[in-house]
Amino acid sequence: MTNFLFWNINRRPIQDLIVSLALQERVDVLILAECEIEVGPLLLALNTAMPVQFDFPVSQSESAKVFTRFSRDFLRARAEGSRYSIRELNLPGTLPILMTSVHLPSKQNSADDSQILESTELARAVRDQESRTGHGRSLIVGAFNMNPFEAGMVGASGLHATMDRTVALRGSRTIRGRDYPFFYNPMWNYFGDENKTVAGTHYYARNEQIYFCNMFDQVLLRPELILSLQNPGVRIITAVAGVSLLSSVVRPDKRVGSDHLPILFHWIYRSLNNELSGARSLARRYCRCG
Amino acid sequence: MNSVAQDLWPDDIVDAVSTTPASILKVQAGRLGQKTKNLVQGQVETSAASGRLVHSFKLIAPALDNYTYELLRISHGVTLYPIKVEEEPIKTSKVRFADMGGKKVPGHWLQNEGELIDWLREALSAPQTRRIVGSLVSQSAA
Numbered sequence: 001m002t003n004f005l006f007w008n009i010n011r012r013p014i015q016d017l018i019v020s021l022a023l024q025e026r027v028d029v030l031i032l033a034e035c036e037i038e039v040g041p042l043l044l045a046l047n048t049a050m051p052v053q054f055d056f057p058v059s060q061s062e063s064a065k066v067f068t069r070f071s072r073d074f075l076r077a078r079a080e081g082s083r084y085s086i087r088e089l090n091l092p093g094t095l096p097i098l099m100t101s102v103h104l105p106s107k108q109n110s111a112d113d114s115q116i117l118e119s120t121e122l123a124r125a126v127r128d129q130e131s132r133t134g135h136g137r138s139l140i141v142g143a144f145n146m147n148p149f150e151a152g153m154v155g156a157s158g159l160h161a162t163m164d165r166t167v168a169l170r171g172s173r174t175i176r177g178r179d180y181p182f183f184y185n186p187m188w189n190y191f192g193d194e195n196k197t198v199a200g201t202h203y204y205a206r207n208e209q210i211y212f213c214n215m216f217d218q219v220l221l222r223p224e225l226i227l228s229l230q231n232p233g234v235r236i237i238t239a240v241a242g243v244s245l246l247s248s249v250v251r252p253d254k255r256v257g258s259d260h261l262p263i264l265f266h267w268i269y270r271s272l273n274n275e276l277s278g279a280r281s282l283a284r285r286y287c288r289c290g
Numbered sequence: 291m292n293s294v295a296q297d298l299w300p301d302d303i304v305d306a307v308s309t310t311p312a313s314i315l316k317v318q319a320g321r322l323g324q325k326t327k328n329l330v331q332g333q334v335e336t337s338a339a340s341g342r343l344v345h346s347f348k349l350i351a352p353a354l355d356n357y358t359y360e361l362l363r364i365s366h367g368v369t370l371y372p373i374k375v376e377e378e379p380i381k382t383s384k385v386r387f388a389d390m391g392g393k394k395v396p397g398h399w400l401q402n403e404g405e406l407i408d409w410l411r412e413a414l415s416a417p418q419t420r421r422i423v424g425s426l427v428s429q430s431a432a
Contacts, residue, residue, distance in 0.1 A: 061359075078357060079357070079358040080360070109396075111396055113340055114397065117340050117344065117376060120339040121337075121346065124337060
C-alpha cells in the first residue's frame, strides 16, 4: 500500500508539523503546495525523524514540492508547467501510474473563464501523457482552487470529474463525435457537516458569491484506478500528533497549520488482471442504468 | 455590369494582418533548437477552448524521454488581438488589469503585435526560462 498526502501549507513555516504528519500517517509520497520551506532542511528533518529515507525527485515545476520515500528514479517527471507536474510512479513489481500534482490559479487572481481554460489545458496535458505511456492509470491531486461542482471540474472538455464511480467506470462519453474520458472525484463524499468534523478543506468568506466551506483540495482518479483506492478513499486530516488543525469555530486554523487542511489517500497495489477484472465486474454490476 | 456579379469585397481585405501570433511563437520555437544543438527544442501547440484559440509554447528534451515543460501560453479570439497571456515565466506579485473599452478586465493582455514581441522577448530572457533551459541542456548532455 502507498500513502499519498497533499497539503497546501499557505507559505507557513510549519516544518515540525509536516514531519509529525508524515510520521503519523506513514506517508510515502508527500506533496506540498505553497511551500516556501527549503528542500534541504525539510529533507533533513524528515530523514532524521522517519525510519525511512525521503528523496526529492528532480522537477522544473514550482507548482508543488514532492518528496517520496522511494528512490527518485521511481518518480520521474514527464511533463510539467508552472502549475502542474505529471510524473510516472513506477515501483518495482507494480504497474506504473501517472501522478499529476497541481496548484491551479486562485479565484482572487483569475476570472472563472481563466480557471476553465486552465482545467482544459491540464486535461489535455494529462491525456497527452496517457496516450504516450499507453495507459490510463492516472490520478490528479492538489489545490484546484475550484469546488468539485464548478465548470472546470465537471465540464467534458475540462477535467470531466464525476461524483459517481459507476458513471466514471463507463470510461468516457462521446459528445459531437469526440470522446471525453472521465475522472472519478471522491471529494463529493466529504461535503457538509453531518457526522463529520469539517465541511470542506478550506474556508473563505470574502467573495460576493460564497459557499464559506470549499473543497479546493481534491484527488481525481481515472476509472482504471478506482478499485485501487482503499476505503474510506480519502481522509481530510484535522489533527497532527494531538494538535488540532482547527480553530474553536471548526475552521482550518492558519495560526497552527494552514488555511487549507491536508488530504490523505491510500493506494493498494493491484496486478493488471485484478485491475481489469475488478473494473469489469463493477461496471457490470452498476452500469445497467445506461 | 450586372449588379449581382459585382465584386463587393474591398481590395485590402487580406492586408490587415500579416503575421499571426502563432507564427511569431513558431519562429522562436524553431530558433531554440538551433541554439541548444537540439538538446532542447521548442514546440507550439494550438487548440480551441472556451471560444478562443490557445497557443502553448513548450520546451521538449528528446534525450530525457521527451520531457516537456510548458513555458508560456496565450489565447485570442478570431480577431487575433488583444491577446491574453494565460501562462508566463515572468514573475509578478500584483494582479494585472486591462482597459477594454472603459471596462477593467483582470489578466495580462497584449493589444498588438508590437506588445506581443516585447513581451515575448522579456519572457524568453526571464531568469525562470534561463534556469529551465539550462537545466534541461545540462541533464540532456550528462
